[in-house]
Amino acid sequence: MGYIDPYVYIIFVFVFPFNKDKTGLLVGSFILGLFIDLLTNDGGIHAFSLVFIAYIRFFLLRLLSGKSTFEIEESTIHTLRFPILFMWIVILTIIHHFLVFTLEQFSFTHFGHLIFKTVVSTLLSMVLIIFGLQLFMTKKSHA
Amino acid sequence: MLQLIKFFTNNRSGILFVFLELVAFGFIINSHSYHHSKYLNTANAISGTILKKSQNIQDYFTLSSQNKELIRENEFLKNQLEKKINESTNKTASPIDNISKYNFVAAKIISNSYYKRNNILTIDKGSKDSIKPNMGVILSNGIIGITLNTSTHFTTVLSLLNSQTRINAKMKKSHHFGSLEWNGNDFSHVQLFDLPIQAKIQKGDTIISGGKSLIFPEGIPIGIIESYSVRDKAYQNINIKLFADFSALNYVYVVKNRRSAEQIQLEQESNNE
Known part of the structure; x- marks a missing residue:
């Protein structure tokens, strides 16, 4: 195939608690991203992309849910309504994948290929992420 | 304030x-700038060890295809040996030819990549096995890449599937030279550039490694010409289908050129004169 290239580690940004300090999220994302880069010889591509979606995740959630900062800090990933949660994850995943593949190619000369790769990989990532979140959630409800 | x-x-x-x-x-x-990418690469002990552990587990699932590959390689080498024995009994070779110019170190790929624009591989041999940067990495049926960074036990390899790789190659039948590059689209095809129009080519012609570089031995089969076009009295888009399957690499050989230091020195001296 050679086109599908899903990344599931971004689940970190989704499950990081909303009420915790933003510094922890950013630094954590940076370290996780660098770790992935270290294993894949990608320079700093994953660190860059992961820190980016970690930074915008809060603004995006405010935009999608129409809630205030305070209300979001009170809520968790389990209390969010599913359509909002789903849209939030889709958008962040697309942004992340697009950044990764763009930085990897370092040019827009094969733009069609880039978009195709982003869409296909996002689809597979989404399936894996939703599945992973499901595991997280059921574990929580039993506890 | x-x-x-x-x-x-x-x-x-x-x-x-x-x-x-x-x-x-x-x-x-x-x-x-790959000459400077010394900080974040898989030739370090931590990620090297992790990749090696995970590769060890994955190996169990590909045992039968690995066996087939080894049998095929054995068969190829046996044939080569047979040819050599016949040759050496027929003529008396000069003693200098008996000292082979290259020797090979088998290495295992512990991290493979072929789906990105710029691919880098990691192998489990390093400076301990006297591997240095800028050595060739090959299979019996193809060129894989050039070594990049080494640590004690690991080495990163600049894959043929990378925008920075240029490899000297020639036609098997006519000895015309060109340069192999990859356009990033399909990992089973690379492109041949700068082939002079005087070279008569056909679909299905075999491309082999040229002897011009110090890195690769001459005559390693690389692939066959699948398609090409002619425009403005020059070849365009010569598409080469690779013999090697980059998605299923396992063991490779690192090429050590025993005479490369000698050859570089000689060429420098000639240039200075």
Whole structure:
């Protein structure tokens, strides 16, 4: 195939608690991203992309849910309504994948290929992420 | 001053964000000039060990295809040996020819990559096995890449499937030279550039490694011409289908050229004169 290239580690940004300090999220994302880069010889591509979606995740959630900062800090990933949660994850995943593949190619000369790769990989990532979140959630409800 | 401090404490996460992004971007730029990408590469002990462990587990699932590959390779080498024995009984070779110019070190790929624009592989041999940067990495049926960074036990390899790789190649039948590059689209095809129009080519012609580089031995089969076009009295888009399957690489050989130091020195001396 050679086109599908899903990344599931971004689940970190989704499950990081909303009420915790933003510094922890950013630094954590940076370290996780660098770790992935270290294993894949990608320079700093994953660190860059992961820190980016970690930074915008809060603004995006405010935009999608129409809630205030305070209300979001009170809520968790389990209390969010599913359509909002789903849209939030889709958008962040697309942004992340697009950044990764763009930085990897370092040019827009094969733009069609880039978009195709982003869409296909996002689809597979989404399936894996939703599945992973499901595991997280059921574990929580039993506890 | 107080306002400045207030600004920084209020926008702490914003400033941290910009700072982290700049650092990450610095790493990306650094990785694109591959001679300098010394910081973040898999030739370090930590990621090397992790990759090797995970590869060891994955190996169990490909045992039968690995066996087939080894049998095929054995058969190829047996035939080569047979030919050599016949040759040496027929003529008396000069003693200098008996000292082979190259020797090979078998290495295992512990991290393979073929789906990105710029692919880098990792192998489980390093400076301990006297592997240095700029050595060739081959299979019996193809060129894989050139070594990049080495640590004690691991080495990264600049894959043929990388925008920075240029490899000297020639036609098997006519000895015309060209340069192999990859356009990033399909990992089973590479492109041949700078082939002179005087070379008569046909679909299905075999391309082999040229003897011009110090890195690769001459005559390693690379692939066959699948399609080409002619425009403005020059060849365009010569598409080469590779013999080697980059998605299923397992064991490779690192080429050590025993005479490369001698040859470089000689060429420099000739240039100075």
